[in-house]
Amino acid sequence: MDSLLSERRFLAYGLTQLVHGYGFLAVFVAALGLRHASRDDRYHTRLHAFAEEAERLLMMLLLVLFGGMVAHAGLLGHVDWWVLLFAAATILIIRPLAGLISLAGSCIPWREKLVISFFGIRGMGSIYYLAFALNQTAFPDAARLWSIIGLVVLISIVLHGVTVTPALHVLDRWQRRRVRGSQGIAAP
Numbered sequence: 001m002d003s004l005l006s007e008r009r010f011l012a013y014g015l016t017q018l019v020h021g022y023g024f025l026a027v028f029v030a031a032l033g034l035r036h037a038s039r040d041d042r043y044h045t046r047l048h049a050f051a052e053e054a055e056r057l058l059m060m061l062l063l064v065l066f067g068g069m070v071a072h073a074g075l076l077g078h079v080d081w082w083v084l085l086f087a088a089a090t091i092l093i094i095r096p097l098a099g100l101i102s103l104a105g106s107c108i109p110w111r112e113k114l115v116i117s118f119f120g121i122r123g124m125g126s127i128y129y130l131a132f133a134l135n136q137t138a139f140p141d142a143a144r145l146w147s148i149i150g151l152v153v154l155i156s157i158v159l160h161g162v163t164v165t166p167a168l169h170v171l172d173r174w175q176r177r178r179v180r181g182s183q184g185i186a187a188p
Helices: 002-018 023-037 042-072 081-102 110-119 124-136 142-183
Strands: none
Touching: 002 023, 042 124, 042 142, 081 110, 081 142, 110 142, 124 142
16 A cells, blocks of 8 residues: 555656646645545554654754754854844744734634734744755845844744743633633633
8 A cells, every 4th residue: 555655646746747847746735635535544543643753853853953053053143133123023923914814714713813823833944945045046145044044943942932831721721711601601
């Protein structure tokens, strides 16, 4: 079965590349379809657990490497007041606003939307996107762009690491009140 899944992914990639599409996106969509088709399979459960564990280990490695870049490679060497202001605006205004806009049509309660929007997505992907962009074209001050990304990721790691547990506790309390309210139980 595993070779059949690999063959389907290669087929999705190859056919998409032939029509000058983005093959990696095609493999992602094919994997989502295959995942949905085999959701109840015991192998899928084990593979999912392994993938989560591998993701945690890879994230630990990336964080160690990131810490080394901050401490020893001068990643934040081009930080000035404008970079600090931009990083703060990105984390506290732009990313949460983008998150709220993206959740506008969902049926998630507004308080949960606020929490999801504040925490956003992981910032480590920004490193990949900047590296990709710098490989595609030349930017006038690439070192400053690296400092901006590094500072946004660093602030995000620290701020979200400190606030995630209290935010989830508050969210749990809101959820309990909402459930009690819908069941007609008075709040304590």
